[in-house]
Amino acid sequence: xxxxxxxxxxxxxxxxxxxxxxxxxxxxxxxxxxxxxxxxxxxxxxxxxxxxxxxxxxxxxxxxxxxxxxxxxxxxxxxxxxxxxxxxxxxxxxxxxxxxxxxxxxxxxxxxxxxxxxxxxxxxxxxxxxxxxxxxxxxxxxxxxxxxxxxxxxxxxxxxxxxxxxxxxxxxxxxxxxxxxxxxxxxxxxxxxxxxxxxxxxxxxxxxxxxxxxxxxxxxxxxxxxxxxxxxxxxxxxxxxxxxxxxxxxxxxxxxxxxxxxxxxxxxxxxxxxxxxxxxxxxxxxxxxxxxxxxxxxxxxxxxxxxxxxxxxxxxxxxxxxxxxxxxxxxxxxxxxxxxxxxxxxxxxxxxxxxxx
Amino acid sequence: xxxxxxxxxxxxxxxxxxxxxxxxxxxxxxxxxxxxxxxxxxxxxxxxxxxxxxxxxxxxxxxxxxx
Numbered sequence: 001x002x003x004x005x006x007x008x009x010x011x012x013x014x015x016x017x018x019x020x021x022x023x024x025x026x027x028x029x030x031x032x033x034x035x036x037x038x039x040x041x042x043x044x045x046x047x048x049x050x051x052x053x054x055x056x057x058x059x060x061x062x063x064x065x066x067x068x069x070x071x072x073x074x075x076x077x078x079x080x081x082x083x084x085x086x087x088x089x090x091x092x093x094x095x096x097x098x099x100x101x102x103x104x105x106x107x108x109x110x111x112x113x114x115x116x117x118x119x120x121x122x123x124x125x126x127x128x129x130x131x132x133x134x135x136x137x138x139x140x141x142x143x144x145x146x147x148x149x150x151x152x153x154x155x156x157x158x159x160x161x162x163x164x165x166x167x168x169x170x171x172x173x174x175x176x177x178x179x180x181x182x183x184x185x186x187x188x189x190x191x192x193x194x195x196x197x198x199x200x201x202x203x204x205x206x207x208x209x210x211x212x213x214x215x216x217x218x219x220x221x222x223x224x225x226x227x228x229x230x231x232x233x234x235x236x237x238x239x240x241x242x243x244x245x246x247x248x249x250x251x252x253x254x255x256x257x258x259x260x261x262x263x264x265x266x267x268x269x270x271x272x273x274x275x276x277x278x279x280x281x282x283x284x285x286x287x288x289x290x291x292x293x294x295x296x297x298x299x300x301x302x303x304x305x306x307x308x309x310x311x312x313x314x315x316x317x318x319x320x321x322x323x324x325x326x327x328x329x330x331x332x333x334x335x336x337x338x339x340x341x342x343x344x345x346x347x348x349x350x351x352x353x354x355x356x357x
Numbered sequence: 358x359x360x361x362x363x364x365x366x367x368x369x370x371x372x373x374x375x376x377x378x379x380x381x382x383x384x385x386x387x388x389x390x391x392x393x394x395x396x397x398x399x400x401x402x403x404x405x406x407x408x409x410x411x412x413x414x415x416x417x418x419x420x421x422x423x424x
Contacts, residue, residue: 003370003374007377007381011381033391033394036398037388040384051412054412055412058412061405062402065398065401068394157399189402189406
């Protein structure tokens with residue numbers, strides 16, 4: 001028995017050296033395969049090992065697979081579908097990384113995450129798990145980040161797709177892509193499917209409805225309904241900036257049971273976004289509160305843009321030998337220059353839609 | 358007599374080692390030949406997760422037995 005373990009481990013070591021070599025040479029395709037080969041052999045050894053060693057060997061194998069998964073897939077090896085459907089490594093971000101939105105986070109935790117994490121108890125009390133969540137609100141307010149954080153909290157695979165990428169002019173291809181997306185998600189242990197710009201995929205059925213749409217929309221709705229009845233390990237999330245343009249059939253209960261309005265960040269959230277994005281050398285009396293006040297009406301993405309501009313400005317200043325510590329005025333000047341991307345009319349429209357729901 | 362036993366044991370060990378070598382070779386062929394290594398790695402990860410859960414169940418049983 002010990003001899004078997006020895007052989008597996010020796011070979012695993014050989015493949016691991018090869019993997020590291022290929023990894024350094026940036027030959028990721030082969031590096032991935034060698035890492036996985038080494039992991040598989042360590043697992044074989046683990047099967048025959050006593051409990052304590054078994055645990056540490058399983059851990060080691062897991063680390064190697066994680067390394068393999070973190071390597072980029074060479075473009076030439078990517079299939080067309082894989083370029084469109086991005087399976088992201090399990091997101092490491094959690095709700096703590098999302099600034100503000102405390103009320104929404106609390107609701108999501110209560111209504112979605114907890115039943116998802118305790119499926120047996122949820123089943124016992126007939127509480128629904130999985131299903132659909134719609135996030136809507138102005139652009140740049142962190143809808144994608146929030147969806148990633150949900151996947152992070154659930155420790156689930158995260159499938160990200162932009163609705164406009166699914167649409168293809170070739171007959172049958174859009175349907176094929178949708179089928180592939182759901183198939184891949186079903187194969188995962190736990191999955192979050194996130195469809196960005198869902199309005200492009202499921203707009204109101206009007207006269208200008210194309211033939212592609214006529215085929216795609218029903219298939220998509222059927223796949224979503226399928227998630228409901230067959231698989232409670234998939235959470236379906238979607239985001240839109242224009243919820244009023246969605247097909248009303250999508251909004252009916254049973255498809256998107258949970259709809260969350262993601263508003264512009266409030267004072268505390270803006271302050272936190274500045275703090276996260278301005279993690280650079282600052283003067284001692286730097287005033288985040290003032291920046292949060294000045295940026296009322298700005299989205300998270302707007303604030304990120306401001307911070308990027310500030311960083312470039314400071315970089316230039318240091319090169320020119322002027323100054324190497326950030327002052328509050330450096331940021332406030334740029335806030336003055338960059339206007340918020342969401343105007344008050346649009347904001348009103350979101351609020352009205354949110355009240356109707 | 359004793360020498361015979363040692364030789365027999367040695368023979369068995371070689372046979373077992375060859376069997377493992379063949380197993381490793383077939384694993385290698387599967388992994389290198391696969392078109393979808395991501396899919397293979399996902400499956401492996403699922404196995405690990407299951408293994409970990411089984412481990413926890415065993416630990417739980419062990420602990421309760423002691424109590």
